[in-house]
Structures are given as C-alpha cells and as structure tokens.
Amino acid sequence: MMKKRIFILVCAILIVAVFCGCSIAAVGGKSKLQQILDRGYLIAGTGSGNVPWHFVDETGELVGFDIEMARILADALFGDPSKVEFVEGSSDSRIPNLLTDKVDIVIQFMTITGARAQQVAFSIPYYTEGAGLLMPANGKYKNYDEMAEAVARGEKVVVSALQNVYIDDYVQKLLPGAVCEQYESVALIYQAMDSGRADATCTDASSAMWMAKTQPDKYKNTGVAAVPQGYGAAMRQDDQIWINFVNTVFLDAMTGTTYELYHNAYEKWFGEKLESPKMGRPSYYD
Secondary structure: OHHHHHHHHHHHHHHHHHHOHHHHHHHHOOOHHHHHHHHOOEEEEEOOEEOOOEEEOOOOOEEOHHHHHHHHHHHHHHOOOOOEEEEEOOHHHHHHHHHOOOOOEEOOOOEOOHHHHOOOEEOOOOEEEEEEEEEEOOOOOOOHHHHHHHHHOOOOOEEEEEOOOOHHHHHHHHOOOOEEEEEOOHHHHHHHHHOOOOOEEEEEHHHHHHHHHHOOOOEEEEEEEEEEEEEOOEEOOOOHHHHHHHHHHHHHHHHOOOHHHHHHHHHHHHOOOOOOOOOOOOHHHO
16 A cells, blocks of 8 residues: 555656656756856857857957847846856857757847747847848938839849848848849848949848948948847746746846946947836836
C-alpha cells in the first residue's frame, strides 16, 4: 500500500513537472535575474557591424542603439550602465548563444516572428523597423512629393534596392509607380543613388534616419516608410521572472520614469526627438 502511494506521488510530481517545468526549476535554483545580480554584471549578445544599431566607433568602443538598450537594462539592474559585458556574434549565432547560456539576453536588432518565438521568448518591441526611402539632398527632386508628382506625370523615377524576393512590392508601397532596380550589396544601392543612376534608395528606415542625420549635406530622409516589423530582445523561455523584469525595464524606459534614457538614445542614433510621455492615460495604450 505504501509503495502504491509513493508511486502515485511520484507520478503526480512528474506530471506537474511536465506542465510546470519552469516553476519547478525556479524552486530548485535561482532565477536568471538573481544569477545576474549575484554575478554583478549583465552579459548581452549583440553584433558589431551594423550602423546605427551596433558597431565599433573610431575610438574602438562598441556603440549603437542596441548597445544603449543593454546599458539601460544594466542601469536598472545595478544603477550603473557600464555593468554589462558584450558578446559579439553574427545574426546566425544569436539564438544558439542564448540557448547555450553564453549570454543572458540578445539585443541585436532581432525581428520578432512566430517561428523564432518557438525557440526564444521576446521582450516587448523596443523599436519598429520598416522599409524607408532615402534621397539625395541635392538631387533631381527636392522632396518626396516632387518624386510622386513626377511618377504621376509618367516620368521614370528609379529607386535602387537590395536584391530581395519582396523588394519590388516594398518599393511600390513606398513610391507607387516607381521603377525598382535591384543590386547585390548595400554599398551598390547607395552608389547608384550617389552617381545619379537612381533617384532614391529603399533601405531600412533606421538607416535612412541615421544617414540623413550624419550626412545632411548628402542625404535627405523622405520620412516615408512601410512594412513594419518589431525588434525585440531575446531570452530563454524557461524563466518568466527574468522575462518580466526585462519587459518592465523596457516599458518604463519608453513610457515611464526613465523615459529620458530611451529618448536621449533615440535622438542620438536616429536624429529625431520624441515627445515626452503624456500624463493621464498611459501612452502605451495609444
């Protein structure tokens, strides 16, 4: 009788463990949040070659908007934005580095998708990327409206773009009626515009903002964008305490008491000043 009771108890525990594995693990060990606090610094996975997200500047320092987001998280953890160690990796290594515990979190302009969410847990989006339209500051057309009017008159307006199976559709959403000319590399799409072979370039909206900010005598951001996609930080799925903490920090940085950290970073890397959060109804409902 006793053996039967023990058997039933073991079976019950196993069933609970299967359905509530993360909760059982939390009882038997420390959460990722507590591990980081005990360690004394955050370990963040990121890249090093994509302006304005994560790149090495002229002083050899890793900088960019993703880097700022990691420092905002470190500041919330330790009151010190420098308490973060960066592990550089390629786009292909983002999920493997996370799942093998080489990093605590990946902040590397990672697009939130259903397929990826089967492997990792995403934070709330901290940026919405899209296809943008960049044009020469002193080109044939003064602004987007002039290009659109030229297309309406039947003129050939050329937009250079990186080769992609969907890129023609993207360009038509940005400038209906324009001619899309595809190139094999990012460098070539800008060369086409710089040389006058293209009237504008389809690029990431964030890249358009960055280039217009850093080279205003050469480029102008039309402000037109399409095909939105959210960027989120990635974490392991088995620690809801850590996931909740990251979401709380990001939400507060975008809409709450620490909004200046996010707003200053946004203006620094994208050249646009965000409005301060409004009082009353929380802005994340808008």
